[in-house]
Amino acid sequence: MNKLYIFLKYFFIVVWTVFVVAPFLWALTTSFKDFQSVNGGVTYIPWVDFEPNLEGWKVLIKSPAKGGVDIIEPYFNSLFVTCTASLISIILGTLSAYALSRYTFKAGFVKNNDITFFFISQRIMPPIVLSIPFFLFLSSINLLDSLTGLIVVYIVLLMPIAVWIMVDFFNKVPREIDETALIDGCNPYQAFLKVVLPNSIPGLIVAGMFCIIFGWIDFFFAFILTFTEVQLLPVKIVALNSSVTPWWSLSASALVSVAPLIIVAFIVERYLSKGNLSGAIK
């Protein structure tokens, strides 16, 4: 029984690992192949099956004039837009979530839960519905095709996620903790900063991760709201595609574009395994 259990455990772990890692390995090897090795039948092992070269990677940094796509600037644009929008969304979202969780709002029939739902409803709408208003809005304030415009739009898209996660999280933090902080001499702002926030780090990390992921992978709005001045990574990667699909440079760009997410995941995992998240709030 015990042996069977161990066998099954490792069996599924191996299957799952292959499932997760194989695409990365495939992309990694493909990124070093040339036209011949991709189209000339299945090849796996570099130097044995095919002769690796850096052509796929070079395309990513070569300027368009030399036949490349130059993703360096879009890469930093994407990083900047995602991080800024996520940070602002988390700050605003956490503050509004705390207010929604602790104070009672009432405007006619609109109450706390309705306001929370209003935030979430922004994400229920199909993006296509939002695209035209966003386009008109940004063009009316002259922010089309600019980083600032993108950040504004991403805040609208990401803040609901932060509010949604944090409202739920704050509702689970006993109110008595805030009250005790008040009794112990904190004013409401100090109670929030010194007591509530330090106990909400797990929630902040989850909300932050979701914001970064959703911001980083967005193609639709980046595509519609920018033209030539500013470009984000997902849009640029799609621009790689031409009459002959360049699998090698597509693979290379896929790898560089998931890199930040993997780094974030590793940092969070380190933090998790230290046990800093468990049991903060019972």
Next chain:
Amino acid sequence: MDLVANNLSYKPDDQYHLNEVSFNFKEGNLYTILGRTLSGKTTLLKTIAGLLTPDSGEIEFDGKNFLKVPVWERNVAMVYQQFINYPHLNVFENIAFPLKQRKIDQSIIKEKVMDALKSVGLLGYENRKIQELSGGQQQRVSLARSLVKNAKILLLDEPLVNLDYKLREQLREEFKNLFSKGLADETILIYSTTDPRETMELNGEVIVLDEGKVLQVGPAKEIFENPNSLKVAEISNDPPMNIIEAKISDNQIRFEGIDVEAPQHLSKLTEDGLKIGLRSSDIELNENGHEFEVELAEISGSETLLHLKRGDTKIIVSIEEVLNFKIHDKVKINFKINRAYAFHANGKLASSPFGGLNG
């Protein structure tokens, strides 16, 4: 420095949480608020702390309008029934928190925290995480945090209710020692509880609260001996006092075909709708007694609670030993009738064996 409240009312929904509550708490005294769950005890404590603002009424402390002072400037301390501590801080930091908030010198903080730890018996635990402590220890930490502040008003909201039996007994004993050690010299100590035994043991001034209304105020002994109404008698006894509808005539108490000779303090009451109150401990098993049927027998600790029935009359008897009964068994009981209370039809006390309102 007295804490005086006048006609405090708080009605956030259809029901009064506080209904015209007035009191006058003097420094150096222990006040126990006794009431069932949802009777408004927590609301009252939160109002004193400043976490709730009453709809009407006023609170004065030291002659000043207390309602105008925000919570964080009131210098009160509060221990909740849930063990509330700051989960992100260790034991030492938890207790030091209110002192750090006052920007007190680091070395003085250390000294005070160590003193507080010592008085709650947690020396050596200062570097532990809160989550590593048991419930009783967590409650000690929050008690220490409220002691270290030297607050003028110390509020304890059913601090023992979430602990298991043994710890409760132990901590209650320690509370009593702490309170009597002169900690309360200039402190007003307000302790809320649902447990009549706790009330009697703490032996302070008792405020009986029900549905947000103050029913009776007085020393614990007085509440126990002369509850001014049926409700107080119910709230201040566990198990609740037995209430028997009876008629007194010709010096006999009559109910369910039983005649018991009326003791002197009850003999003159001949009105209709009279209710006789008798504590469950004032009824005993007796071979020559009156026959009742067992409805339920529960054994709790070393005592047996018998739920008995005869006709429409239901009573609870507590016996100081473990006895096994089956449902529908017949038992014979005797009433220690000279310990009986009488209440008017409107619930007010008519006569008590301890001399309240005789006649």
